Amino acid sequence: MTSFLLALALAPAADAATTAAAFVRSKEWVVRRGEKREEEFIGDVRYESAGSKLTADWALYQHASKQWKARGSILVVRRLEDGTVLEARGEKATFAEDGRGGVLEPAPGGRVRFKRSPPDGSDPDLGEGDRLTWTDTEQAVLSGAARVSGPRTDGWADTATWSRATGAITLGGGRPVLRKKEGEWSLAIKADDVAATETPRRIQAKGKVRGWLQFKDEEKLKRLAR
Numbered sequence: 001m002t003s004f005l006l007a008l009a010l011a012p013a014a015d016a017a018t019t020a021a022a023f024v025r026s027k028e029w030v031v032r033r034g035e036k037r038e039e040e041f042i043g044d045v046r047y048e049s050a051g052s053k054l055t056a057d058w059a060l061y062q063h064a065s066k067q068w069k070a071r072g073s074i075l076v077v078r079r080l081e082d083g084t085v086l087e088a089r090g091e092k093a094t095f096a097e098d099g100r101g102g103v104l105e106p107a108p109g110g111r112v113r114f115k116r117s118p119p120d121g122s123d124p125d126l127g128e129g130d131r132l133t134w135t136d137t138e139q140a141v142l143s144g145a146a147r148v149s150g151p152r153t154d155g156w157a158d159t160a161t162w163s164r165a166t167g168a169i170t171l172g173g174g175r176p177v178l179r180k181k182e183g184e185w186s187l188a189i190k191a192d193d194v195a196a197t198e199t200p201r202r203i204q205a206k207g208k209v210r211g212w213l214q215f216k217d218e219e220k221l222k223r224l225a226r
Helices: 218-225
Strands: 017-019 022-026 026-032 038-051 052-062 067-079 087-094 102-103 112-117 126-130 129-138 141-148 153-163 170-172 179-180 185-190 193-198 199-204 210-215
Touching: 017 179, 022 179, 026 067, 087 210, 112 141, 126 153, 141 170, 153 193, 179 193, 185 199
Parallel strands: none
Antiparallel strands: 017 022, 022 038, 026 038, 038 052, 052 067, 067 087, 087 102, 087 112, 102 129, 112 126, 126 141, 129 141, 141 153, 153 170, 153 179, 170 193, 179 185, 185 210, 193 199
């Protein structure tokens, strides 16, 4: 998406722009030429590019910096190669046109919402925080009183970092708390840093770890302890 190729003429009801990598539609479309060339999309904005979709009330593309800005009821959806679907909701966003770097923020007094839906159709993992940032499609960070919850674990921390490579959620800052709810055993721990991974399934805590561990089958625990 090095530049926009205007594929459709301006229409009274809807305007659109396309490139080899992206498609954008909105109710109004304003093109400003010159040294600071930019394109403004107003009303019911819909952006699609390389597996990502964004809807918003308003968006602006700046050609010189190759940066997007968007605001108003933002919903970002991205489907990964393994079928995992990521969703984020907020009020204001800034991101690079190649997707490598961006920020999503809430409306004043609100929260950014994040959801990860596994490809097997099981219940999703949810998250919320004051700010969502990403540097590429491999990692996303919720910051500001971050909370994550799901069928397997719940967690609270200053930051929650999700890694695509391992499926890990790492909690850091403010003595994070993690609670494991499923499986043969459950636990709740508080530490300086806590990480829960899917491959392999493991929970790791570092720094002044405190908490409890409970096995559902106490007889099995006794056998393992012999």
